[in-house]
Amino acid sequence: MAVAVRGSRGGGGSGFGGFSLRSFFSYRIFVSAMFSLLFIATLSVLFTTNPSTPHHDSALPTTGNAYMRRTFLALNSDPLKTRLDLIYKQANDHVTLVNAYAAYARKLKLEISRQMRMFDDLASNFSDLQMKPSYRSALFESDGPLDEDELRHFEKEIKDKVKVARLMIAESKENYDNQLKIQKLKDTIFAVNELLIKAKKNGAFASSIAAKSIPKSLHCLAMRLVEERISHPEKYKEEEPSPEFEDPSLYHYAIFSDNVIAVSVVIRSVVNNSDEPWKHVFHVVTDRMNLAPMKVWFKMRPVERGAYVEVKAVEDFTFLNSSYVPVLRQLESAKLQKFYFENRAENATTDTHNMKYRNPKYLSMLNHLRFYLPEMYPKLHKILFLDDDVVVQKDLTGLWKIDLDGKVNGAVETCFGSFHRYAQYLNFSHPLIRERFNPRACAWAYGMNIFDLDAWRQEKCTEQYHYWQNLVSALYPYSQIPCVSKD
Numbered sequence: 001m002a003v004a005v006r007g008s009r010g011g012g013g014s015g016f017g018g019f020s021l022r023s024f025f026s027y028r029i030f031v032s033a034m035f036s037l038l039f040i041a042t043l044s045v046l047f048t049t050n051p052s053t054p055h056h057d058s059a060l061p062t063t064g065n066a067y068m069r070r071t072f073l074a075l076n077s078d079p080l081k082t083r084l085d086l087i088y089k090q091a092n093d094h095v096t097l098v099n100a101y102a103a104y105a106r107k108l109k110l111e112i113s114r115q116m117r118m119f120d121d122l123a124s125n126f127s128d129l130q131m132k133p134s135y136r137s138a139l140f141e142s143d144g145p146l147d148e149d150e151l152r153h154f155e156k157e158i159k160d161k162v163k164v165a166r167l168m169i170a171e172s173k174e175n176y177d178n179q180l181k182i183q184k185l186k187d188t189i190f191a192v193n194e195l196l197i198k199a200k201k202n203g204a205f206a207s208s209i210a211a212k213s214i215p216k217s218l219h220c221l222a223m224r225l226v227e228e229r230i231s232h233p234e235k236y237k238e239e240e241p242s243p244e245f246e247d248p249s250l251y252h253y254a255i256f257s258d259n260v261i262a263v264s265v266v267i268r269s270v271v272n273n274s275d276e277p278w279k280h281v282f283h284v285v286t287d288r289m290n291l292a293p294m295k296v297w298f299k300m301r302p303v304e305r306g307a308y309v310e311v312k313a314v315e316d317f318t319f320l321n322s323s324y325v326p327v328l329r330q331l332e333s334a335k336l337q338k339f340y341f342e343n344r345a346e347n348a349t350t351d352t353h354n355m356k357y358r359n360p361k362y363l364s365m366l367n368h369l370r371f372y373l374p375e376m377y378p379k380l381h382k383i384l385f386l387d388d389d390v391v392v393q394k395d396l397t398g399l400w401k402i403d404l405d406g407k408v409n410g411a412v413e414t415c416f417g418s419f420h421r422y423a424q425y426l427n428f429s430h431p432l433i434r435e436r437f438n439p440r441a442c443a444w445a446y447g448m449n450i451f452d453l454d455a456w457r458q459e460k461c462t463e464q465y466h467y468w469q470n471l472v473s474a475l476y477p478y479s480q481i482p483c484v485s486k487d
């Protein structure tokens with residue numbers, strides 16, 4: 001029974017296993033045959049129904065199917081034809097790229113007409129090269145094997161053209177890239193603006209030098225006047241002060257300058273246009289170095305028509321010392337002197353707006369004497385201050401008749417737009433300045449000011465000036481605090 005069972009199991013298993021193997025192998029053979037037939041059919045269709053496109057067409061097909069067809073053809077064709085096909089495709093690709101840039105160049109019209117012509121010429125060169133008779137007959141219209149030498153020459157010329165095309169495109173790329181064009185335009189604008197600013201600064205500096213130039217005949221005038229005094233001391237003896245110098249009933253002028261010729265012009269223009277010149281008194285204050293030349297000049301050329309001229313030096317006013325005058329302490333500082341003298345030309349062209357404030361003349365106390373007029377002339381009630389660049393053309397005695405209504409200073413406003421506003425003179429980034437002054441407030445011309453010295457003393461303007469000068473570290477290097485009215 002056991003044997004029967006084994007035999008039955010073995011027989012049943014053998015029959016079932018044989019059937020399965022035969023079915024499996026039959027199925028694999030069938031599938032393999034089907035794939036083989038499908039592959040042969042595909043090859044047959046490709047080789048019989050779609051012949052190769054001639055190479056002399058205007059452009060090679062660029063679709064995926066055409067590329068696959070050329071790939072299959074290359075397996076059974078001349079390798080030189082495959083090489084020609086690749087060269088031809090590279091040439092057509094660059095022709096397309098060149099034509100695209102040429103089309104954009106046409107839109108820009110005359111702006112880049114030279115580039116447009118170059119692109120058009122390059123595209124036509126590609127076409128002319130392909131239409132060359134020797135290449136057409138040996139490469140594109142030949143039914144037999146290709147001429148390898150002609151193909152080599154053709155490839156070399158194509159590569160040369162491609163190299164030229166790439167160089168042209170690389171050089172012209174920034175003209176067609178909007179971001180690059182915008183950035184380049186910004187850089188150009190910035191560079192031109194820098195040149196403009198530099199030119200303005202240099203022009204302003206040159207104008208400043210020209211304005212201070214004098215004729216050659218007047219060079220070393222002060223030295224020549226001192227020489228005259230040394231040579232003839234008996235002619236230039238010191239005289240007693242005239243009582244008219246302190247007479248408040250006369251018309252008094254203050255002129256602070258180290259320029260002999262300029263002071264002489266101002267005084268003579270006033271005298272020549274006045275109705276009563278014998279009532280005019282001129283108080284000239286200069287520095288110690290120019291005191292002798294100034295006295296010699298007015299001794300040699302006295303003012304006509306009875307006008308009076310008093311010449312003094314800053315040092316004659318002994319109360320003007322660094323313990324009393326804050327600006328003297330500042331003028332003696334090394335930092336401020338460096339600001340004016342070190343790299344003067346460079347500093348002058350660094351900031352055109354403040355160039356005039358970098359003039360070393362502001363280190364002279366002559367520029368600040370106007371704030372001490374009441375103490376310099378204690379017996380006077382009114383005084384007319386004149387700059388040394390003023391030329392008077394009419395009688396000025398009417399200025400003493402103006403009722404200032406208790407105000408300290410009478411002057412001409414010179415505000416036009418933002419010109420001569422407080423914002424140009426004071427440092428409004430400081431909280432004290434912002435609190436006390438209006439940046440839009442109008443300043444005035446310093447060339448001619450009539451001062452009520454009694455009102456000045458009552459308002460204590462000199463003390464206010466000292467207060468603000470003690471805060472000068474927060475102000476511009478040259479700052480003057482206006483004291484105009486009781487308000």
